[in-house]
Amino acid sequence: MTQPKVDATTRDAVDWLLRLEAAGEDSSLHQAFDAWLRASPQHAEAWQRVGSLLQQPIADLHRVEAHSPGQLRAASNALMTPDLVSRRNVLRGGLALMLFGVSGAAVFDRVQPLGGVWADRHTATGERQTFELSDGTRVSLNARSSVDIRFNDQRRVVHLREGQVFVDVATDTRRPFVISTAQGEVQALGTQFMVSQESVGSLTSVQLHSVQVTTLGGSQRRVEAGQAAWFSESAVRPVPLSVTGRVDWRDGRIDIRDEPLGLLIDALRPYRRGVLRVSPQAAALHVYGVYPLDDAERTLQSLAQTFPLRIQHYGPLLTLIDVR
Known part of the structure; x- marks a missing residue:
């Protein structure tokens, strides 16, 4: 044949x-x-x-x-x-x-997230971007993130397709600034905040002033500086400000404070082209420290030296993490 x-x-x-x-x-x-x-x-x-x-x-x-x-x-x-x-x-x-x-x-899609290929701005695995919008707003994208920019005479909207975005919003009294996700919108009532599009919902944390969260179903909640909130299409609720809501990734590091290893691995995944698979026992292990995002291998080695973890590599595409 x-x-x-x-x-x-x-x-x-x-x-x-x-x-x-x-x-x-x-x-x-x-x-x-x-x-x-x-x-x-x-x-x-x-x-x-x-x-x-x-x-x-x-x-x-x-x-x-x-x-x-x-x-x-x-x-x-x-x-x-x-x-x-x-x-x-x-x-x-x-x-x-x-x-x-x-x-x-x-x-x-570990090399290039296909979901963001056609977005207005996007980042690849291991890449961060900071840029300025036409109104002077400063935008930072974490690795594997993508946004569409939708500005008109009534509103300034940044639609987050995937990943994480941090904004330092420029003042415009005529046009509110909004970050939209698959579950709703986060409107700036000040200047600095972060939004994350997750698989089953969205997360926002506020670094300066406050935001107003409105879900697709109409539920609303105000979130103040130093607070975080998770929202679905129908509900919004406060959550503790953990590593998922902090914005240390802008400086290429992750600061984890006696929190589950699974959260740290989630933060590392956008920076590694292979798959990181962690066992439930290892994911629940509480860890602490400041680790580099841009050198995921170094971070994994440091974790294995400090905590009772076994890390096995199967070529460049797969890494398994378990307890010793």
């Missing part, structure tokens, strides 16, 4: 995978990849297709194959061509991920 040929876009996606795997933290290469990914919807589809090959469960592989006959086998052949050691490393990493039950939805 004749083997299907690899179309040019799929081959490009495979080549990008291998180049990124070998490049580590080469920012110029990641910028070039970002430009390629945004250049065409077909590029994003090819990237997802190659990712499916390595990380998706078997049922998902069948669905991809049905949608694009022959391409999974073709991409597999390209990946297993023995002319580069990195091809074998990538394949081994993919098999390890499947062995531990890690799905493609949780893995393969």
Whole structure:
């Protein structure tokens, strides 16, 4: 039987995978990849297709194959061509991920979050950005975050698609400043606050003055400086100001104060291209200290030296954390 040929876009996606795997933290290469990914919807589809090959469960592989006959086998052949050691490393990493039950939805966008590719502003894994809007508001995006800017004559709206955003709001008495999420809106009643889009809700914390939270269902709550609140589509409630609500990430560090390790690992995930999987026992272990975000490996090593933790690496794509 004749083997299907690899179309040019799929081959490009495979080549990008291998180049990124070998490049580590080469920012110029990641910028070039970002430009390629945004250049065409077909590029994003090819990237997802190659990712499916390595990380998706078997049922998902069948669905991809049905949608694009022959391409999974073709991409597999390209990946297993023995002319580069990195091809074998990538394949081994993919098999390890499947062995531990890690799905493609949780893995393969670790280099570039696909959900934010078409956003007005976005950051990749391990990248932070600070920029100024047309009204003078200063915006900081944490790693793996994306926003859309929607300013008009009535309102200034920043829609947070994913991740975390911190704003230092410029005064404009005619137009309120709002950060919207999938669950509602946070309106500035002062200057400095943070909003996080989480998988099942949103979180806001206030650093200066106050904000007004309004859910999609109409529930409202005022949040003052030094406070935090979590909100769903129908409810808003105060929560303790923990590591999830602090904004030390703006300075490239995380300050954890006798809090569960799971919260620290959640903060590290946007800065690591592989998957971090932590056991329930390890996640519940209380830890403390100030750790660098930009060197996740150093942070993991420090944790293992200070606390009773065992950290196992399976190539660059998967790290398991458990108690000793």
